[in-house]
Amino acid sequence: MGRGLKIELARVYGFCPGVRRAVRMVEEHLAREGPLATLGAIVHNSHVVEALQEKGARVARTVSEVKEPTVAITAHGAGQEVYAEIEKRGLKLVDTTCPIVKRAQEAARRLAEEDYTVLIYGEEAHPEVRGMLSWTKGKGYATLSPGELPELSARKLAVISQTTKDREAFWGFVRDVIARFHPLLGDLRVVDTTCPETGRRYQAALELAAHVQAIFVVGSRNSANTRKLAETCRKTGVATYFIESAEEIDPAWVAGLSRVGVTAGASTPDEVIDQVIARLSELGGD
Template sequence: MEILLSKDMGFCWGVRRAIDMMEKATEERGEIVSLGPIVHNPQVVRELEDKGVRASDKPSHDNSLPVAITAHGAGPEVIQEARARGAEVIDTTCPIVTRSQRWAKKMAEAGFTVVVFGDASHREVKGVLGWAGPHGLALKDGDPIPDDLPSRLAVISQTTQSPERFAEFVARLMRKHVDSISEMRVINTLCDVTSSQQAAASELAAEVDLMFVVGGHNSANTKHLLEVCREEGTSSHHVESPAEVNAEWLKGCKRVGITAGASTPDSTVEAVVRRIQRLGAELEGAGGRR
């Protein structure tokens, strides 16, 4: 069985940057509190916890601990609230997300209603909506376009969406409201790390019998990679750890492809590869003995 790795996968520079900043902060100041998990990957969160990064969904009541904003960013109210409590704020927001937030603020201040193409419950989207103030809403793939929308719209995207889906969403919005829209600004806030990982995953999925997408089950960009692989018609599985790889899936497969979400460390990918190699060897051994 041949195992092929995607040309572009795993930790993106935005996540590496955030982890480096948090590790440096713990070296200098001891324990810090990260507002939510730094990445959607339990293994990484555990490793950082061992180094002194305590993940918490709520701001700490211990004001002496610095508060770190993760790469996903946060709304201005979250940062203001932490500062008002006297906590030091370490902002590791990915610069690509910061750009999206700035656009949301700028367009809302200019009188546009900001429509974010993305999942309203995702931390990045919540943060971007925070910068749009009361003039923002989020719609994800498949959500019906509301009947009533103001006439001036600024459309931006969650950074990890695929370009095709964003383009289709904009077209859907325009088709429904072409009569009522007086002005629509589309700002491309997609992250090219994500697009290039998705393109590489799609290319690999077309060449193999089976794809594994490695990443946290709650990671949005890992889920998008899975969709991209399945769109190629290739049987694809999302696994968070090596233990989730099922030997049954490997039966009859000659070529297996692997990709990983932007929050997946290399060590997890390597562990998944080792497990596939071991299960593949066991299957071949069993086949030979028959």
């Protein structure tokens, strides 16, 4: 294949600071003190999970499944009952909860203690949201649409967000909450707990998509933020290839092209991105 294919990277891509920190904390523990169990995958990326497994980090679904002396809570955080169970079992804890998620949990806990009914803009089944709900001690609801909430008699409402949600969409949700509940409302608190990292990746991908002929989005298919990143690129009309690894690249995808872009979700490790760039270079990149 001829040379001359320009490969451009998005301005922001790959591991966010929270995920990078979580992986580093687990790796440091493995090197220093040996095996541990993580409560769920430390990051939604099979490459990272398998590499950590080889070093002694086993994935457990619940605290009761943990056989190792140490357990790690992931960057998504966990509910108060999980901390209580870890303490009850006398396990050592490596808490990799992202500081931005911690801040959202703290807001949920404080607002519930101040007697607000806490509405979380997010997916109820998502581990981060389940954790946040737990910190409201039964005074919270999670939904993507206020229309799905039951009738609420609370005069004090608070609204927070799953951290990875789009900031504009969060404020749209707040407007919908006001529209539905304003006849009863006496006091409304809004704490913007969205994380800027995901939005920065979408914005950078859009900028890249505007001047390349094809874009490669690298990451696990089970990573919600990577799927959304691919969707964002696709919507611009640019040819978008959502790949998990370099091996998936079909040479026909870049045949005749002069400029392609590469971006990656917040859970995609550097090595996988480097392999994709190396493969594209082999296929004609500069």
